[in-house]
Amino acid sequence: MGIIWESIKHFYAYMAVIPVIPFLLIYFGYGAIIQDRKKAFRLAMDVTTALLIGCVAVLLDSLFHNSFGLYGILLFMLIGGGLLGNAQFRKRGSVNVKRIFRAVWRLGFFTMSMLYLLLMFIAIGQSIFSI
Numbered sequence: 001m002g003i004i005w006e007s008i009k010h011f012y013a014y015m016a017v018i019p020v021i022p023f024l025l026i027y028f029g030y031g032a033i034i035q036d037r038k039k040a041f042r043l044a045m046d047v048t049t050a051l052l053i054g055c056v057a058v059l060l061d062s063l064f065h066n067s068f069g070l071y072g073i074l075l076f077m078l079i080g081g082g083l084l085g086n087a088q089f090r091k092r093g094s095v096n097v098k099r100i101f102r103a104v105w106r107l108g109f110f111t112m113s114m115l116y117l118l119l120m121f122i123a124i125g126q127s128i129f130s131i
Contacts, residue, residue, distance in 0.1 A: 016051040019116065023048040045109045052112035059119040080104050
């Protein structure tokens with residue numbers, strides 16, 4: 001069981017290092033199979049979000065020398081879900097949890113993408129200029 005778990009962890013780590021590659025593989029591969037680019041784009045976003053969350057969490061941990069990265073990301077996603085749920089409840093009188101989860105997850109894709117780029121440039125800059 002330990003070998004399987006280690007293999008899964010290594011596979012995730014390799015895919016999360018450069019999340020553009022899995023995004024493009026899923027987008028073009030799934031898009032070629034189902035012939036629906038919009039659905040393929042959404043699936044690629046959803047899978048890549050999980051990779052970006054892990055990568056951004058590791059970048060936050062290494063840049064700021066703490067271990068709060070993943071918890072901070074999850075905290076912001078939960079707060080965002082709470083705010084969206086509150087807004088939906090006030091507007092419609094009920095809460096559609098699936099819709100809120102999807103909205104938070106997709107907003108997380110864009111947020112994590114921007115954080116990934118920003119933190120990666122900072123990490124590269126630190127490694128180049130720290131002598």
